[in-house]
Amino acid sequence: MAPSNRPNIIFIMAxxxxxxxxxxxxxxxxxxxxLDRIATEGMRFNHCYVTNSICTPSRAAILTGTHNHVNGVMTLDSKINKHMPNVAKQLRTGGYQTAMVGKWHLGEGKDHEPTGFDYWSVVPGQGEYHDPxxxxxxGVTRESGYATDIITDKSLDWIRNRDVGRPFFLMCHHKAPHRSWEYDPKHRHLYTEPVRLPDTFSDDYKNRARAAKVAKMxxxxxxxxxxxxxxxxxxxxDLIGRKMIDAWWWHDRKVPxxxxxxxxxxxxxxxxTIFTFQTPQELAEFKFQRYMQRYLRTIQSIDDNVGRMLDFLDDQGLADNTIVIxxxxxxxxxxEHGWFDKRFMYEESFQMPFLIRYPQGISPGTICDDIISNVDFAPTFLDFAQLRIPTYMQGVTFRALLEQKTPADWQQVAYHRYWMxxxxxHEAYAHYGxxxxxxxxxxxxxxxxxxDGTRPGGAEKEWELFDCQEDPLELFNCxxxxxxxxxxxxxxxxxEDKMLEIGDEPVHTRIESL
Incomplete structure (x- = not known):
């Protein structure tokens, strides 16, 4: 058994x-x-990346420390096999108490429910914002209130009732700020001032792959x-717009x-309130401002509840020996580029926020510009827990980065593959890079x-290269x-070296001059 002075780990994911x-x-x-407090008292990462920019595969990569072709969770409709090894199982075997609260989204039923957790309470599917x-x-229960508050309540209650003689690992997964951005009514008054339009809001998608132009987001x-x-x-x-999904059971329509x-x-x-418009641009900017208002208001509830979590750790004397992520x-x-949503390897959806605080091991107010990926989270948890990192995990612990001791051979590369x-x-094309x-x-x-099980075909295969230093907005394919x-x-x-390392199979033709 590992030593008893190991840190607690709270992993908060929106x-x-x-x-x-x-x-x-x-x-x-x-x-x-x-949220800023975590960065002020710990470290902010500027280059944390997702291996597959869609929620179900990302969650599987975080939980298992493996890429999606290995854990089998490659698309939004994929489900995780409950017998798959994961970091919660490793931690529990190593003496930790473990809990999962909030959004699971890796399948439902006995074959896909959370495993490796002493306690779990998760929302079905995407979950609901109100009375979820x-x-x-x-079994199934219904709770009264706002989802972000309830998920935090359940998380805090579990910590209060834990075995204080053992360290704990908590995954607190919020539904917010997922579409359709239903905010807590108490935040209705916030963010009424216009948000500045992104420089690329009116992007014409020239000098890019066809995928950018045809995407429906x-x-x-x-x-x-x-x-x-x-x-x-x-x-x-003709009057109120097309359905987002062309099916008899789908009622929500795109605003024309x-x-x-x-x-x-x-x-x-x-x-x-009635809104009228004089120009198409005025309508487009109205939609943007309305979208941003709703999105940012849901985030305000997350920030409020992260504050509750941090205050609770202070009150209970747990802050110094707890890693908060x-x-x-x-x-x-x-x-950006006129879009909402994610899926693409373009920077705004590829890059993840990552803030971490651990008073005993991370200097306050530090910033890391080294590259990490979500498959690296699980090995890092195990490293701090003083447990063996199993050979099946493909990620690498980045504890040295948290101590500001970047190894000379650190993997300054992030891999991404979107399979859907x-x-x-959204009509998003499959790609890797x-x-x-x-x-x-x-x-x-x-x-x-x-x-639908068919092979669409007919789409042109294309390469893109972006110089992120000279072209940070990714407007010119060079x-x-x-x-x-x-x-x-x-x-x-x-x-090709990265694909060989992780065992993913390329489908591109090797360039003759290489």
């Missing part, structure tokens, strides 16, 4: 929380003092009445973007099976530019 909407990352669009259901070993065209908190009138698609916007009247479903299951587009080719809602400290290489291979030929060759070697 759903779709962009780094830009945490104030310590410097964008200036909202104020999150409690929870599933536990005893544009703020101006693809947000729905439910997303924006608007009343949905009766009528057909007609050429003659002067005939459009949108109504706030809460107070009946805050992250998201991936990044999210907040109007042309999902029925790597990023180092300066460059990003993406291969859009466009030939995985669609969600893959075919002569001056970047040597970079293309080096990054392609890096990609």
């Amino acid at each position: 759903d779709d929380h962009a780094s830009k909407s945490i104030s310590c990352y410097g964008a200036g669009i909202n104020h999150t003092p409690n 259901q929870f599933i536990g070993p005893e 544009r703020v101006a065209e693809d947000l729905t009445y439910m997303d924006l908190g608007l009343a949905q009138p009766d009528g057909g698609s 973007a007609p050429q003659d916007v002067t005939k459009l009247r949108l109504i706030d479903k809460e107070d009946g 805050y992250t998201s299951d991936q990044g999210f587009f907040l109007g 080719h042309r999902d029925i809602i 790597v990023r180092d400290q300066r460059y990003k290489l993406i291969y859009w291979y466009n030939e995985d099976f669609g969600l 893959y075919n530019q002569p001056g970047y030929r040597s970079v293309v060759e080096r990054m392609t070697r890096l990609l």
Whole structure:
């Protein structure tokens, strides 16, 4: 048995929380003092990346420390095998008490329920914002209140009732700020001032792969009445917009973007305010501001509840020997390139926020610019727990980075693979790639099976290379530019070496000159 002075570990994860909407990352669009406190008293990572920018695969990678082709959770509809080894099982075997509270999203039923946890209470599927259901070993219950508050309540109650003679590991997973951004009514008054439009809001997608242009996640065209908190009138698609999913059981529709916007009247479903427009740009910017208001208000509840958690640790005398982590299951587009949602390897959805505090092992106010990935989380937990890191885990502990002792051979590379080719809602293309400290290489291979089991085909295979130093907004694909030929060759070697290392199978054709 490992020594008894091991730290507690609290892993707080939100759903779709962009780094830009945490104030310590410097964008200036909202104020999150409690999240900032973790960074002020610990370390902020600027280059933490997800291996697959969609929530179910990301959660599987975090839990198992393996890439998705290994853990078998490759798409949104995938389910984890309960017999799969995971970090909670390793910690529990090593003497930790373990708990999972909140969003699970790795399948339901006996074959896919959380395992390795002494206590678990999770929301079914995506969960509900108001009066949510929870599933536990005893069955289904419904709780009254707002989801973010309830998940925190359950987490704190479990800590209070733990065995104080053993360290604990808690995964506190919030539903917020996932679509459709239903905020706590007490935050309705917040963020009424306009948010500055991103520089790329009106992106025309020139000089990029076709995937960027065809994606259906544009703020101006693809947000729905439910997303924006608007009343949905009766009528057909010519009057009120197309369905997000073309099925008889789907009622939510995309708010239309007609050429003659002067005939459009949108109504706030809460107070009946009527909105009218004079130009298509005015309508697009209204949708953006409405989206941002709702998104940022849900985050305010997260910040409030992280504050509750931190205050509780102080009151209980647990702060000094508890590692507190805050992250998201991936990044999210907040109007950049005109988009909401995630999925892509473009920076806004690829990069995850990652804040960590541990008074006994991390200097306050530190910033790390080294690259880490979500598969590295589990080995790092085990390292701090003074437990053996099993050979099945593909991630690497980054404890040395937390101690500001970056190894000379540190893996300054992040790998990403999105398997869901042309999902029925967003039309996002399948792709994989790597990023180092300066460059990003993406291969859009466009030939995985669609969600209906068919192989769509017909999409052009394309490469993209971005110079993230010279082009941080990722507007210019320089893959075919002569001056970047040597970079293309080096990054392609890096990609192939990484795929060989983790056992993922490439589908691209090797460049002859390599």
